[in-house]
Amino acid sequence: MSSEHSDFESRLARLERLQNTVVAIQVISLFLAGMIVLVLFVPELSTALRAGLSPDRVSSAINEAFGPLLRPIFKPIDTFLSGLSAFPRASRIVPSLVAIGYFVGTMVWVFVGLKKQFVNLDAPSQRIWHDLRFWTIVSMLPHVVVYLYFIG
Amino acid sequence: MDQVTTGLHPIDLITITTYMVGVFILGTFYGKYVNNSKDFFLASRTLPFWAIGMSIVVSDIGAMDFVAVAGSAYTHGIAVANFDWIGSMPAMVFAAFLFIPYFWRSGVYSVPEFLGRRYNTAVQMLHAFIWGVFLLTMLALMLWVTGNNILNTILGWNTQTVIWMTVFVCGVYTFSGGLSAVVMTDVVQLIVMFVGGLALLFLSMWEVGGWFEMKQKILALGPEYQEHFRILLPHDTPKPYPWTGIVFGLGFVLAVAYMSGNQVIVQRTFGARSEWDAKGGMLFGGFLKSFIPLMVAIPGLCAILIVPGLETGDLAVPNMIKILMPPGLRGLMFIALFAALMSSVDSTLNSATTIWTTDLYGKVLGWITGKPISDRHILVMGRLFTAVFIITGGILAPVVGKAESLYVFIQSALSMFQGPTLAILLLGVIWRRATGWGAFAGLSLGVVFTTVLNNVENLFPSDDPFLFVAWWSFVFSCIVTIVISLLTQPEPEEKIRGLVWGQVMQDETAQHVLRERTGS
Numbered sequence: 133m134s135s136e137h138s139d140f141e142s143r144l145a146r147l148e149r150l151q152n153t154v155v156a157i158q159v160i161s162l163f164l165a166g167m168i169v170l171v172l173f174v175p176e177l178s179t180a181l182r183a184g185l186s187p188d189r190v191s192s193a194i195n196e197a198f199g200p201l202l203r204p205i206f207k208p209i210d211t212f213l214s215g216l217s218a219f220p221r222a223s224r225i226v227p228s229l230v231a232i233g234y235f236v237g238t239m240v241w242v243f244v245g246l247k248k249q250f251v252n253l254d255a256p257s258q259r260i261w262h263d264l265r266f267w268t269i270v271s272m273l274p275h276v277v278v279y280l281y282f283i284g
Numbered sequence: 285m286d287q288v289t290t291g292l293h294p295i296d297l298i299t300i301t302t303y304m305v306g307v308f309i310l311g312t313f314y315g316k317y318v319n320n321s322k323d324f325f326l327a328s329r330t331l332p333f334w335a336i337g338m339s340i341v342v343s344d345i346g347a348m349d350f351v352a353v354a355g356s357a358y359t360h361g362i363a364v365a366n367f368d369w370i371g372s373m374p375a376m377v378f379a380a381f382l383f384i385p386y387f388w389r390s391g392v393y394s395v396p397e398f399l400g401r402r403y404n405t406a407v408q409m410l411h412a413f414i415w416g417v418f419l420l421t422m423l424a425l426m427l428w429v430t431g432n433n434i435l436n437t438i439l440g441w442n443t444q445t446v447i448w449m450t451v452f453v454c455g456v457y458t459f460s461g462g463l464s465a466v467v468m469t470d471v472v473q474l475i476v477m478f479v480g481g482l483a484l485l486f487l488s489m490w491e492v493g494g495w496f497e498m499k500q501k502i503l504a505l506g507p508e509y510q511e512h513f514r515i516l517l518p519h520d521t522p523k524p525y526p527w528t529g530i531v532f533g534l535g536f537v538l539a540v541a542y543m544s545g546n547q548v549i550v551q552r553t554f555g556a557r558s559e560w561d562a563k564g565g566m567l568f569g570g571f572l573k574s575f576i577p578l579m580v581a582i583p584g585l586c587a588i589l590i591v592p593g594l595e596t597g598d599l600a601v602p603n604m605i606k607i608l609m610p611p612g613l614r615g616l617m618f619i620a621l622f623a624a625l626m627s628s629v630d631s632t633l634n635s636a637t638t639i640w641t642t643d644l645y646g647k648v649l650g651w652i653t654g655k656p657i658s659d660r661h662i663l664v665m666g667r668l669f670t671a672v673f674i675i676t677g678g679i680l681a682p683v684v685g686k687a688e689s690l691y692v693f694i695q696s697a698l699s700m701f702q703g704p705t706l707a708i709l710l711l712g713v714i715w716r717r718a719t720g721w722g723a724f725a726g727l728s729l730g731v732v733f734t735t736v737l738n739n740v741e742n743l744f745p746s747d748d749p750f751l752f753v754a755w756w757s758f759v760f761s762c763i764v765t766i767v768i769s770l771l772t773q774p775e776p777e778e779k780i781r782g783l784v785w786g787q788v789m790q791d792e793t794a795q796h797v798l799r800e801r802t803g804s
Contacts, residue, residue: 165728191739194736194740198736199741203743206756213519214518214520227527227528228515234370234531238377238378242381250381251563252560254558254561262560264380264563264564267567271567271570271574275370275373275574278515279369282515
């Protein structure tokens with residue numbers, strides 16, 4: 133029994149060492165990747181290390197390689213959103229409504245989407261001023277008023 | 285930048301000296317309560333919500349914010365206030381209810397440690413390394429930029445004196461009292477900062493005749509000021525804050541990543557005396573943060589009328605101090621700037637030390653020796669790292685301050701990681717099927733995607749599209765993490781117990797395990 137136990141322990145230790153080795157390889161790879169990024173982005177380092185590999189050249193290569201692929205995806209979105217500027221009233225109201233919706237949506241999530249017990253776990257008392265759902269409302273409502281004010 | 289304020293009245297000097305000595309005594313007082321690593325890094329988990337909230341705000345707002353945000357309001361208008369309104373409050377609510385409960389209940393010392401438990405050591409070390417390097421560089425930069433660009437250039441103080449005074453005072457009390465000292469001195473520093481900032485707001489509003497009078501006069505100045513009172517600028521604006529970037533990039537991604545994944549911000553909540561205090565502290569911090577634009581952005585707008593035609597917007601606050609503030613109040617404003625510097629330095633120092641001690645040093649030493657390091661060892665190393673980092677920060681401040689490319693690189697590197705980091709943090713908490721390999725792929729490929737987006741021309745309307753890049757890198761990392769997770773083996777139930785939304789909300793066993801883990 134004792135020998136089986138010790139065998140199991142040694143296998144477990146080997147497994148842990150193997151796992152740590154895998155992790156170490158991952159970390160070293162990431163470190164090397166980080167170094168490459170550093171070399172690419174700090175001009176002094178890249179100049180010192182490789183006279184021929186300038187950040188501008190890398191940037192230009194990325195632009196040429198990925199530009200034709202990404203522009204057809206992002207340009208229509210950009211054009212659509214820029215088109216909103218043609219309607220002065222809408223271009224003021226839509227952004228404000230989205231922003232206000234974000235605040236209101238967050239308040240609704242806390243008040244309706246979360247259980248009261250979860251929100252107020254460990255609260256000093258059950259009184260309303262210890263209810264974090266009301267804290268959320270009190271903290272966020274002034275923001276809604278501010279963004280409503282700036283619509284005009 | 286010209287020196288705009290010279291000399292100090294004796295009453296200002298007395299105020300400043302009293303403040304420095306007071307903060308030093310208060311900070312070092314907490315040293316007597318530090319007996320183990322939990323006392324040092326987590327303030328023995330005794331912090332009340334009000335201290336947490338105040339500390340979060342003052343750790344986030346540095347002296348540079350006073351000058352730069354006012355300067356940006358002077359140049360671009362009220363849109364800059366978005367960074368403290370839509371760029372803070374919703375993110376802090378999400379942090380309070382979506383992330384903080386898991387961090388607090390798991391009893392971790394740092395965000396990387398949480399990621400390590402949820403995913404694997406590779407994700408933990410990558411996250412720790414990025415933040416460890418970033419925080420150390422920021423420490424040196426903060427000392428240099430505030431010491432040289434504000435307190436020396438503007439107020440005429442000697443840069444080296446400012447740097448080493450800050451190093452000594454902050455270094456000694458952080459070394460001695462750890463997180464307790466940092467948070468309690470932050471409370472005092474926030475009060476000082478708010479008194480100084482509100483004084484500047486009231487004096488500048490008085491000078492221009494109130495909000496409506498100011499708005500009318502600025503709008504009458506010409507077409508270049510017509511957008512100064514528009515909080516959400518059009519998508520195709522030539523200014524740097526289009527509404528789409530502000531709402532999606534800042535509000536949904538950068539702010540949430542910052543408030544939930546930045547060790548400097550969330551470490552205070554790890555030290556909360558209860559889960560309620562941790563959540564409440566975050567909400568209270570968000571409430572206090574709402575006042576920051578009033579103290580910095582509105583005086584910047586007032587400066588358009590009080591000190592028109594400045595060479596750069598960054599001169600607005602110093603000029604306003606010189607013109608509007610009498611001796612005594614001017615000393616208080618100097619202290620407010622100094623408090624902003626000290627609070628950012630002590631918080632960054634303490635958080636950098638936590639990450640380097642527990643996530644990097646502790647982990648690597650554990651691998652080498654094959655056994656966990658003792659609590660005493662962690663405490664000693666925590667203090668040693670504190671001393672080494674603050675002294676190194678002081679020595680390297682001029683070097684780092686002058687290496688512009690390094691600063692740009694560090695800033696770019698951090699913005700590259702924010703979207704992907706939020707993706708894995710969010711999925712790790714809300715989706716039990718997210719796996720270590722999914723997170724690893726999401727984080728690393730997300731960073732690659734960010735690099736690509738930053739280098740492809742004419743993708744976004746802005747010249748500096750970091751807000752758009754943050755949003756799209758987040759979306760991309762979410763997709764990669766989900767796809768790779770579905771293609772790999774699920775994490776064992778025992779490993780993720782108590783770290784995932786559904787379990788914590790519904791599973792009583794998980795609740796029990798968490799209570800045992802935190803000892804509550």
